[in-house]
Amino acid sequence: MNSPAQNKTETFFYDDDVVKKFIVATIIWGLVALLLGVFIAFQLSSWRLNFNLPWLTFGRLRPLHTNAAIFAFGGNAIFAGIYHSSQRLLKTRLYSDTLSRIHFWGWQAIIVAAAITLPLGITTSKEYAELEWPIDIAITLVWVVFAVNFMGTIWRRREQHMYVAIWFYIATIITVAVLHVVNSVEIPVSFLKSYPVYAGVQDALVQWWYGHNAVAFFLTTPFLGLMYYYVPKAAGQPVYSYRLSIIHFWSLVFIYIWAGPHHLLYTALPEWAQTLGMVFSVMLIAPSWGGMINGLLTLRGAWNRVRTEPILKFFVAALTFYGMATFEGPLLSIKSVSALGHYTDWIVGHVHGGTLGWNGFLIAAMLYYLVPKVWKTELYSTRLANAHFWTGFLGIILYILSMWVAGITQGLMLRAVNAEGRLVYPDFVETVIRIVPLYWLRAIGGTLYLIGFGMLAYNLYKTIKRAPKVADEPQTAEPLKVDYTKLLEKRPHRILEALPTTFTVLTLLAVLVGSIIEIMPTLMAHNYVGTTSKAKPYKPLELMGRDIYVRESCYTCHSQMVRPIPSEVLRYGKHSKAEDSMYDYPHQWGSKRTGPDLANLGGKYPDLWHFRHMIDPREVTPKSIMPGYPWLVRDKADFRSLKKKLQVMRGMGVPYSDAEIEHAEELAREQAHKIASQLEAQGIPKGMAEREIVALIAYLQRLGKGEAQ
Amino acid sequence: MKAQVLANFSMPWLTCIGLLIFFAVFCGALAWVFRKSGEPVYAKLSVLPLEEDRK
Numbered sequence A: 001m002n003s004p005a006q007n008k009t010e011t012f013f014y015d016d017d018v019v020k021k022f023i024v025a026t027i028i029w030g031l032v033a034l035l036l037g038v039f040i041a042f043q044l045s046s047w048r049l050n051f052n053l054p055w056l057t058f059g060r061l062r063p064l065h066t067n068a069a070i071f072a073f074g075g076n077a078i079f080a081g082i083y084h085s086s087q088r089l090l091k092t093r094l095y096s097d098t099l100s101r102i103h104f105w106g107w108q109a110i111i112v113a114a115a116i117t118l119p120l121g122i123t124t125s126k127e128y129a130e131l132e133w134p135i136d137i138a139i140t141l142v143w144v145v146f147a148v149n150f151m152g153t154i155w156r157r158r159e160q161h162m163y164v165a166i167w168f169y170i171a172t173i174i175t176v177a178v179l180h181v182v183n184s185v186e187i188p189v190s191f192l193k194s195y196p197v198y199a200g201v202q203d204a205l206v207q208w209w210y211g212h213n214a215v216a217f218f219l220t221t222p223f224l225g226l227m228y229y230y231v232p233k234a235a236g237q238p239v240y241s242y243r244l245s246i247i248h249f250w251s252l253v254f255i256y257i258w259a260g261p262h263h264l265l266y267t268a269l270p271e272w273a274q275t276l277g278m279v280f281s282v283m284l285i286a287p288s289w290g291g292m293i294n295g296l297l298t299l300r301g302a303w304n305r306v307r308t309e310p311i312l313k314f315f316v317a318a319l320t321f322y323g324m325a326t327f328e329g330p331l332l333s334i335k336s337v338s339a340l341g342h343y344t345d346w347i348v349g350h351v352h353g354g355t356l357g358w359n360g361f362l363i364a365a366m367l368y369y370l371v372p373k374v375w376k377t378e379l380y381s382t383r384l385a386n387a388h389f390w391t392g393f394l395g396i397i398l399y400i401l402s403m404w405v406a407g408i409t410q411g412l413m414l415r416a417v418n419a420e421g422r423l424v425y426p427d428f429v430e431t432v433i434r435i436v437p438l439y440w441l442r443a444i445g446g447t448l449y450l451i452g453f454g455m456l457a458y459n460l461y462k463t464i465k466r467a468p469k470v471a472d473e474p475q476t477a478e479p480l481k482v483d484y485t486k487l488l489e490k491r492p493h494r495i496l497e498a499l500p501t502t503f504t505v506l507t508l509l510a511v512l513v514g515s516i517i518e519i520m521p522t523l524m525a526h527n528y529v530g531t532t533s534k535a536k537p538y539k540p541l542e543l544m545g546r547d548i549y550v551r552e553s554c555y556t557c558h559s560q561m562v563r564p565i566p567s568e569v570l571r572y573g574k575h576s577k578a579e580d581s582m583y584d585y586p587h588q589w590g591s592k593r594t595g596p597d598l599a600n601l602g603g604k605y606p607d608l609w610h611f612r613h614m615i616d617p618r619e620v621t622p623k624s625i626m627p628g629y630p631w632l633v634r635d636k637a638d639f640r641s642l643k644k645k646l647q648v649m650r651g652m653g654v655p656y657s658d659a660e661i662e663h664a665e666e667l668a669r670e671q672a673h674k675i676a677s678q679l680e681a682q683g684i685p686k687g688m689a690e691r692e693i694v695a696l697i698a699y700l701q702r703l704g705k706g707e708a709q
Numbered sequence B: 001m002k003a004q005v006l007a008n009f010s011m012p013w014l015t016c017i018g019l020l021i022f023f024a025v026f027c028g029a030l031a032w033v034f035r036k037s038g039e040p041v042y043a044k045l046s047v048l049p050l051e052e053d054r055k
Helices: A017-045 A056-091 A097-117 A133-155 A164-183 A200-218 A221-235 A243-255 A261-262 A272-283 A285-296 A311-333 A335-341 A345-374 A384-414 A430-464 A484-490 A492-498 A500-524 A540-551 A566-572 A607-615 A642-651 A658-662 A664-681 A690-703 B001-007 B011-031 B035-046 B049-055
Strands: A010-011 A186-192 A195-196 A476-478
Touching: A017 A056, A017 A097, A017 A335, A017 A345, A017 A430, A017 A476, A056 A097, A056 A133, A056 A195, A056 A221, A056 A345, A056 A384, A097 A133, A097 A492, A133 A164, A133 A186, A133 A500, A164 A200, A164 A221, A164 A243, A164 A500, A164 A607, A186 A642, A195 A642, A200 A221, A200 A243, A200 A261, A200 A500, A221 A243, A221 A285, A221 A311, A221 A345, A221 B049, A243 A285, A243 A500, A243 B011, A243 B035, A261 A272, A261 A285, A272 A285, A272 A500, A285 A311, A311 A345, A335 A345, A335 A384, A345 A430, A384 A430, A384 A566, A500 A658, A540 A642, A540 A664, A566 A690, A607 A690, A642 A658, A642 A664, A658 A664, A664 A690, B035 B049
Parallel strands: none
Antiparallel strands: A010 A476, A186 A195
């Protein structure tokens, strides 16, 4: 830069203390998240590992695994990388040490709160946003602290231009804020229970707009920013094409936000929104591969070093897995492919190719680079890092191959119809038994990956332990005197890269265009829900049962959405329509069928079947892999909160009468007694009317029976 | 009301215009980014991450 002569050089220090804290948190939470993942993988292989304990059951631990992996492991890693690289790129210390500290401890407190509430069944059941409302507020506050700290750092920068990595960080901060706030609008019923303001099809659309963009703006854009900083650092040469990185940024940010509905193909979501989501998902391959190619070609002329340097190995593998996952994603978004792959383990394989391969390996590369750098020492063992690479790599391969085979096998079995037009495998459990061996293989793959990460933890622990105690090095740079009028005169086309505010607004606009066009019509038009056949609201006892269904996170294994596909209608009955779930706060459409769809479950089996099935599923379905839920027979149902729940529901538009709300408790007890006395007549012990099991049975028997006469 | 409007949507040219606008903006951005005069700026920007190591 042609800086004026009066500028003096300033001396300052980087804040690497908070970077170190986030690094240590990344390693610890990484171990926790992976350990949880391995544990629930073994639970799917052997139901005995659920131990008949509520807080150790798959449904409660699976959300904990995803939250720990994304927000604790991934979150701490991106904060470490963002705080480290931004200070260097902007040539300044972080804006405020206090804000940095609040950010760090606040985020760890949120993680601990998640680790306590989720196993207790305190959940909103919205995938990747399961945390209840007080924690949602805490997340918002900490995120604002992060945003202020980051923007303040930009404001105080000593480097005129913002490198492309900073753009990716800004896009992350504003988009995650928008996603989190819009998706988490909920009405509290009590301190730890709330209902979302969206129901059914609207809730599903908002949820997957959020869910997909959590992948986009929590697991992709920040990691791409880190990639654009750390890959050139590790390779010792600038990025392959800076121009390509600009195109990459804008097209990625603009297109990604539209892709959410590909999670809802063939559902009751309006057709146009499905098509829109599919088209944009397919388009997404272009910017994704542009970024991958840009990253890989940054290593031009340095490929010989990939053989010997574990950091480069991890980067190359991470970028390759990114390319693979972003090819598979658009493929799975094509409606006919989604028809086969959706709800199966293929999706699980796809997700883990992205998270273990792209995010996990990029974090490993970053940590191997960063730890020796900020602790001012050498890596303890390069051989161990290489061993980590190959162990982890083998783990990922076992994981995704087994899940591909499991998903496609089960998908084909479920749709197989013989010449007479009947299902070849009418019992769902037949298709499950077939893929259980692959579940074991997956669990072994996960274990290998965990062992690899354990090597990283040990290696970095040793590295940190032997680090010398040295004082922070002073940095020098000239202060920035931005004269915008002069800049505008001299080079008006450059102003964008120098003006963070304008840039932030433009990014926000790019993100909002897609969000508004896609979501607003569905949110505003209640008419999508057919007016001719209105649904009945849930009876008080059914609502209570529904809350138990939500508490146990049944959606992690059961969908409630029959797609209009012949084999599916043959198996599950009539296909689901928007009005079926119009009073579902939150929707329970689900995204995975480890067990069968439950949309039309009501009346299919007698109450006694459900009673025995919930205590021990294998008593009625031999070889079932579902956990038992014996505590539902022991625990007393919470009748007292029903009045408040109905009131909140009416506030959101569910047509409950005054009498229903006033007598909610009596109505529920009445229905419970009816079910319990019938069960008693069939030999079940007395006193069940007070227990949770009866409420759950009432709800399950109501599924698919919601149409008003 | 809105549902009826959307159901009877018969203005395919409107979506075509939308497509053209997006495509034109994309091509414009592409042309802007790849202008020759940008060369020195991008050259400076792309070495920003490496400055720390070169001191």
